[in-house]
Amino acid sequence: MLTLRQEDILLGCEASDWQAALDHAAEALQVAGLVEADYRQGLHAREAQSSTYLGNAIAIPHGTPESRCHVKQTGVRVLQFPRGLDWHDGQRVHVLVTIAAQSDEHLDILRQLTHVLDRDGVGERLAAADSPAQVAALLSRAVVEARLDAETLCLGFPAHSAEELALAAAARLRQAGCVAPGFVAAIAEQAPLALGQGLWLAHSHREVATPALALATPAEPGAVNGVFCLAAQGDAHRGLLERLSVLLESGQGSELAGASVQTVLARLAGEGAGAETLTVRVLNAHGLHARPAKQLIQVARAQGLPIKVRLAEGGEAVAASSLTKVIGLGARRGQRLVFSAEGEGAREALAAIDQAVRDGLGERVTPFDEGRDAPPVEASAPAPEPLAADRPHPAVAASPGLAIAPLFVMRTPRFDYPARAADAAEQERRLGAAIHEGAEQLEALVTQARGGEVAEILSMHEEMLEDPELYQAALEGIRDGASAEAGWWEAIETAARAQEALADRLLAERAADLRDVGRRVLGILCDVAMPEPPAHPYILVADDLGPSDVARLDTARVRGLLTARGGATAHSAILARALGIPAVVGAGERVLTLSNGDDLILDGERGQVIPRPSQERRDRAELRLKEREAREKAAWAARFEPAATVDGHRVEVAANLGNTAHAADAVERGAEGVGLLRTEFIFMAHAQAPDLEAQIAEYREALDALDGRPLVARTLDVGGDKPLAYWPVPQEDNPFLGLRGIRLALTRPEVLETQLRALLMAGVGRPLRIMLPMVKDVAEFRTVRVLFDRLLEELPEAERATDVQLGVMIEVPSAALLAPSLAAEVDFFSVGTNDLTQYTLAIDRGHPELSAQADGLHPAVLRLIEMTVSAAHAQGKWVGVCGELASDAAAVPVLVGLGVDELSVSARQVPLVKARLREFDLEEARARAELALAQATAEAVRDALEAR
Template identity: 70%
Template sequence: MLTLTREDVRLGCRAADWRAALAQAAEELVRAGRVSAEYGEGLLAREAQSSTYLGNGIAIPHGTPESRCYVRSTGVRVLQFPEGVKWHDGSQVNLLVTIAAQSDEHLDILRQLTRVLDREGVAETLARATNPEDVLATLTHLPVSAKLDAETLCLGVPARDHLELAMAAASRLRHAGCVESSFVAAIAGQQPLPLGQGLWLVFAATGVKTPALALATPEKRFQDAAGDVVGVFCLAAHGDAHRVLLERLDGMLARGDGNTLDGLPAEQILSRLAGESARAETARVRLLNPHGLHARPARELVLVARQQTAQVYVRLLEGSGEAVSASSLTRILGLGARRGQTLVFSAEGEGAAQAVAAMVEAVRGGLGEPVTPLDERREREREEVTARVVETAPVVPPVADEPMTAVPAAPGVAIAPAYVLRLPEFRYAERAEDAARERERLGRALVGAQQQLEALVQRTVGGEVSKILSIHAEMLQDPDLRDAAHESIGEGASAEAGWWRAIDTAARAQESLADRLLAERAADLRDVGRRVLGLLCGVEMPTPPEQPYVLVADDVGPSDVARLDTAKVRGLVTARGGATSHSAILARALGIAAVAGAGERVLALTSGVELIVDGELGRVVAAPSPVRRQRTEKRIEEQEARQRAAHGRRHEEARTLDGHRVEVAANLGNTAHAADAVERGAEAIGLLRTEFVFMGHPQLPDLETQIAEYREAFDALGGRPLVARTLDVGGDKPLPYWPVGQEDNPFLGLRGIRLTLTRPEVLETQLRALLMAAGTRPLRIMFPMVKDIEEFRAGKAIFDRVQAEVKAADVQLGVMIEVPSCALLAPTLAKEADFFSIGTNDLTQYTLAIDRGHPQLSAQSDAIHPAVLRLIQLTVEAAHAEGRWVGVCGELGSDPQAVPVLVGLGVDELSVSSRRVPLVKARIRELSLAQAREMAALALRQPTSAAVREALEAF
C-alpha cells in the first residue's frame, strides 16, 4: 500500500483555480521522477469523468487507466492550499493528495483517507498546518476501529444465570483476540448492570487490545434472582474508541428492540445493533463494480439516495460497522466496499420500500460503470494472483496387490469391497424471484428428509445410530432454522441458498462455543442440511451398500464412526488422521479393524474394489491376488479362533510363559459399563474418566450425586480395584457451567489438575465422594496433567484433609504421566506418589509436538515412537526404585505390537478398552519375560516409530 512521508508534503501552495492546482500537483510528481509530463492530461481527464473531491477540504486527484503508461514509479504528493481552491464541483479544497499509481493503489489510499474525513475539525487542521508532520499525523493517524461482529456474538449458551453469560461473553472477546486474560478476570468479579428489556452489561478497560462489544444469549430467555435475562453484553473499553459501540447499543434500546433479540440469529442481531430497527424495510444486493465503491460509483449512489422520500441507510453485510447514511459520500466511501461484498439498505416510514428497491436497482445497474456477473471461482483466482500456480499431478490409485503402509489405528484384519465415501457436489442458483414457490420447495424437501430419517430410525431401532438419527429428525423440526431460511428466501435467496445459510449460521454458532460435544452437534447440523439440500437439488446422498464393506474416507469424526453399522462395516481406512485420533479410539472401542494416514491414493479407489485392511500391522492392499487373499483369510480364521480361545480364558490371570504377572484392567467412560468390563475379564478398572458425571449434568453435581455414580462402579467390581482420574476438563473440552477463557492452545492451557486447583472446593467434593463411595473397597485416585511435584502436593493437601475425615480403608494416590516433564521428574514424584498411570495419548502428542487431530501430522503421532518408549522406561525405573507400581491407560496398551514392549519395559498393569481385555491377556500369555525384554531393548534402539514397527514385525 502507498505510504506518506515528510518529503511528499508541500505547504503554503496557491492557485488561481482548480486547473492551476492540478498543474502544480502534476509538476510535483514530474519533479519527483514519478511521472512524465503527459500525466497532467490524465489528471484533467479524470476530473472530466467525475470529481475526485472527497470531503472536509480534501481532493484525491489521480490519472485515468489510460494515463498509467506515463507513470514511472508509484508515488504520492500532498499539496496544501491554506487559502483554499474552488473545485469544479463547487467544493472548497485545502489539500490535494495527488497519486501516480501503476495499478489500483490509489484505492487503498482512498480507503485510508475516508476514515479520517469524519473527524471533527480535520479540514481546519489541515488548512492551518505549519509543518509536514502535522499534515501526516492528521492523515495517517487512523482512529481505533471497534469490533462488533459475528465473532463477538456467543448465542445459545446453556447458562442458568446472568453471571455465566457475562463470563461467556468475556471469553468470546478473549477468543477473538480483543482482550487478554486480565480482562476476563476483571469481568469475573462484576455484577452485571441492568439495561432494561432483559439485557445486562459488564465492562472493563483492563487488558483491552481492541475495543469491542460481545453479546452472550442463553438457549432460552430465563429469569434468575436478578430478573429477566435475554442476554448480557460485555464491553471492552478503550479510551473513547468504544463510544460508538455504546451509542449503537443505546440506539437499539431506545427503539425498544432489546426484547426482540430473543432467539434471533447472529445476522439479525447485528442488524439491530447496526441501527436497523425491527420495523425497517431492508434489502440486499451484491456489489459488482470492478473496483468496489470508489468515488465515482459512490457519488452515483448518493445521488439516488438523495432522491428518495425516506432516509436510506446502508451497511456492509460482511462488516461490523453501523448502518451509515446513504446520502453521505464520505460515509459511503468509508465503508470500503469491495466487489463481491453485500450492501444492506434499510429505511423506515412512508416510501421506505420504494427507497430500498431504488437503491438495489441502482447498484445492480452498475452506478455508471459497466459491471459483469460475479464468477466466485474466478474472483478467488483473481485475489490469489500473487500465489504461485503449481500443477498437481492426478492422484494415482493404488496398484493391485501392492501393500500400502498406513498407521495401525484399531487391531483386526478384514477383507471386503471398498465403499469410498465422497460427499456430493451441490449446484444451485443463489437467487430466485418467486419467494412463495421457494418456500414451498423447501417445505417439500423438509417433509421428504423427515420421512427418510424416520425410515432409517425404524431400521436401526435401539442403537447409538438410532439415537443420532432421531436427533437429526428433531433438528429438521427446529422452527428457528425454518424461519431463518424463510427470511433469506424473502430477501431474494433461492430455497437452497436460504436453507444452507440458515444451517451454516446455526452450525457456526454451535462451533463458536468451543465445546467438543457441541462442535459435533454442528457437524450433525450440516449432515441434516446436506440431506435437505440433496432433495432440493435432486442429488442423492451417498448410501452405504447393504453387503459388508470397508469404509474409505478422507477422514471421519467421532460422530461419523458412531453411526457406522458394525454389522456391515468390516474395516475403516482414512487418508488422514492417526492412531490417537478420536475416530481411531472409537473404532477400537467398536471392534472395527482400522488404519489411518493411508494417503490420498486410497481416495482414488473405485467403490467395489476388494480391500484387505490390516489394523495390526498398518497395511492396506487393493485387489489382492488369490494367494494373498487365501493367506489373509487363513489369518482371519486363526484370529477368530484366537478370540474364541481368549474369551474362554478371559477370567484367568495374565501371566507370561515364565510366570510373570501383568494385571489387565479396563478403561471406562461411564460407571454403567463396569459390569460389562468385569464380564469381559477385567481385573480392575484402570481408568475411570470421571468427567462423564460432570458432563451429564446441567450444573456441578453435588456430593450425593457423585457418590451414587461412583458407588455403581464399586458395586459391579466385586472388590476389584478402581482407578479414578479426577476431573479432566478445560479449554479443549470445557463444561458449559464452568466457562474457561478461550486459549490459543487449550492442550497447553488451563485443564486437568491446573483447572480444579483454581476451584479447590470442586476437587474436594469429588475426592470426598470417591472416598465415601469406596468405603472398605480398593480405590486408586490419580491427578491428570501434573507437570511436577508442586502440583501433586497441592492436590495431595486437599486429599489428605478429606481422607483424615473419611478414613477410607484401602486407598492410594497417584499421578498420570502425560506431560514429558512429569516423566523426566518421576524420581522425585515416586517418593511421594503411590503409583503412576501413563496416558500415552497425551504423552505422545506432547513429546512429538503433534496435535493428534492435526489433518496433516496426526498420522505421524504414533505412541510406539522410541522417544515415548524412553519416557515410559524412565517412569517405570523411577517407580520401581521406590516400590511403586506403574500402569498404562493410553491406547498403546491395546496395540498388539506394543504389548510385548510394555511388558518388557516393566509395566505392571495395562488398562485397555473392555473389548480388548481377553486378547491382551492372551497376548501376554504367549510371551516369556526374557523375550519381552529383548523386544523392548530392540524397540529402544530404533530411530523412528516406523523403524520400531518394522523391527518388531521382523522379530
C-alpha cells in the first residue's frame, strides 16, 4: 500500500501552466528513481482522456495502463504550487499528488484522499503550508471534532463544589465511552480552572478515546454555575472552546445554570439567547445530499438575514447559506435540524425554511414514521418491471467510455427474522457461532486477496467482528428478550449511527463498513448468502456508490459502473472519471432487476445501457471499442486541420469555456474559436460584481489567446441553479421558470451595461460575438439592443470592437417558434440544447428519475432547431449549437444536415468532433437529418441512426 512520507513532498513549486506542471511532476518521479523519462507521455495521455482533478485544489496525475512499463518502482511525489494552477477542466489546483503505479496501487492514495473532498478551506491551507509535515497532515487525516451532545451533559447534579461537579462530568464522559478510568483519575488530581460567571474548566489528555466536552451543572445554582470537563485530543476541541469563549464574552455563561439540555446545546452551538429557533425533521430519503442541500441554501439566502442550522443532537451551528457547511452536517432522513435566526423578520424567515424542508426541498418525500423508518430489516417492495433485452435503456452519462462485459448486481439481501426470542442462552450461542463463522470467512478472503487494499479492508472487518463492546451491546439486547438477529443488528445500527453523527467523512465510511460486517453475520444467522463479485471482468450494478466504494474498486476487473441512483456531478462519478472507468448513473430501480452474468453494453458517452444484447449489436459495440482508441489518436494528430465534411462543407468547431484562462488550451486542442464563454463564472469568482477594469482584463485574456479567432461571449446567465451570493433572488416555486438569464439581467441594467462595455472595450481589433441568454421573444432583444447601440455610439471606434455581432441563445421554445421575427433583427443564433430540451420536454435535466429522458435528439427538439436554422438562413444569419448535443457522435451529422454552421463543445471534445465531421458528406448528413425528423421518439431516432 502506498503511504505518504514527508520526503515525498516538494514545496514551493511553480509552473507557467498545467502542462508544465505535469512535466515538473514527471521529472520529480524520474529524479526519485521511480520512473523512466517516457512516463511523462503517460501522464499527459491520461490527462487527455479525462481530468484527474479530485477536489479541494488537489489533482492526482497518474499514467495510463500502457505507460506502466516505464514505472521502475511504485511511489508518489506531492508537488505544492502555492500560487496555484488553472487546470484544464476549469478548476484551480494547488497540489499534485503524482503517482507512479505498477498496477492499481494508486487507488490506495485515492482512497486516503476521499475524506478531504468536503473539508472546507483545505485548498487554501494546502497553498499556505510551509512544511512537508503540514501538507502530509492535511492530506492524510480527517479533521475530528470534539463530541458534545445530550449524552455528555450532566445537568442538575446534586453537588455544590467545582471538584465534585468536575468528577461528575468526567464520569459522564466515561459512561459515554469517550474516556478510560485513567482520565477520571487525572481529573480527580487537579483543581478546576475558574472561567468566570460561575463556570469552571477541568481537562486532561490521559486515556482519551474520543475527544469530548462534558458539562455538569448543580441542582441549585450558586457560586458555581457549572463545570466543563474536556477530554482533549490534538486540536479537535478548538472549535468548542472558541464557541465557549464567545459565550463568556457575551456574558451569557451564567445562563447555563438551570438550563435544559436543548438550551445548553443551543448556546454552545453558537445560537444567541434572543434567537428565534425552529426544529424540523429531514424527510428526504437520502438525507441532505447535494440536491436538497442546494435548495435549502437558496431558500436561506432569499430570506435577507443570516440563518444558522445544526443537528438537534449537538454540534456547531453553521451558516444555512453555505452549501459545503450544510452538506457537511451529514443529516440523514429522520434526523432533526435546528434553525436559528435573529432580528426583524426572523420568525417569518424560519417559517419559510420550515415549509421548504417539509415540502422536501425539491424532492418527493413521505412522512417520517418511527416504526417504519428505523427497522433493522429491509422492507420488501413490489419488484419493478424488468428491462427488455437488446434494447437501449437511457440514463445519465457520468464517465465516458464503452464497456462490454457480464454484469454483477450488488444487491443488499433481505433478512427475515423474529424480533423476540425467549431462550436467551440459545440466542447467545447462535450469535457467538455466527460471529466465529463470519471471522473465518473474512480470514479466507484475506488469504485469497494476497495483500493490497482489498485485504486491508477485509482485515479491518475482522477487527470489527472482534470488538468486545459491539458483542456486549448485542448480548444486552438478547438478555432483554431480543433474538440473536435483532440484538446483533440493533448493536450494529447503534454503533454505525454514532459514527455518522460525528459528521466526519472517514468515520461515516467506517459506519458503512460496520453495516457490511453486520450483514455478513446476519446472513449467517438467517442462512442468507452474501453477494460476492466474480473473479472475471464485470460491470458493477448497484443502487448507488459512494466515493470510498469507487476508490476501492479493482479496476483490473471492473469494466464499468451502473447505478440506479446518483448524478453526473456526484463524487462517485467524479472519481470514476478520474480512474477512467466508464459510468452510467441514475438509471432507475429497473436496472436492479438484471440478472448476474447477463452481458451488458454500457455507453458512458451516450448515457445508455443495453442488457443482453444481440450478437449483431455486441459485434458493433466491440468494433466501436476497438476503433475508439485509434480514432482518438488520429483525431489528436489532425486537430489543427479545418473542420469540414468529406466533400469540403465547412462547419466551425469551437470550444465552450467557463474560464477565460483556458482559451489557450482550447486553441491547443484545435478549437477554431470560442463558441460559448460562460461569463457568469467570472462573476461567481468575485465577492461582488467585478468592475469594468476587472472584466476587461478577463475578456482580453481570452481574446489574446484566441489570436484572431472569434469569441462568442454569453452575457451574465444566473438565477435558477446558478445563484450569486451578492445578487439575491426572491424564493420562487420554480426558479427555472422565473428570474434567470436576460430577464434577471434586465432588473439590474447597470450591471448589464458594464459587462457590454467591458466586452466591447476588450474586443478592439478582434472578432467579438455577444449573445443574450434565455430570450423568449424579440421585445427582450430590442431592450438590450437599445443599450448596445448607445454604447457603440458612446465609445470611439478606436477604443472598441468593430467586428462585433449581437445574437441570442435559442433555449426557450417560444424563441424557436418565433425565430423568423428574431432573425430579422439579431446577427446570429446559438442553440443551447440543454435548456431547450428540458423546456421542450418539461423535464428538469437534473431530475434524479427523469433526467435520462431529457434527450436532445428528441424529434420535437430537432424540429425546433430546424425552424431556427431555416429562419436564420433566410435572413443570411448563422446558427451555432453550444449544448451537449453538439458533441454527441450520433447527433453531429444530424445537426450538420439541419444546416447548423457551428458546433461548440468542451475543449476536450474538439478533436473528436472535428474528426467526426470528416466521416460523412453533406448529402449523408441531410439524409440522417430527414431520418431523425421522421421518428416519433428520441429512442426511435437513436435506433434509426444506429441502424443506418
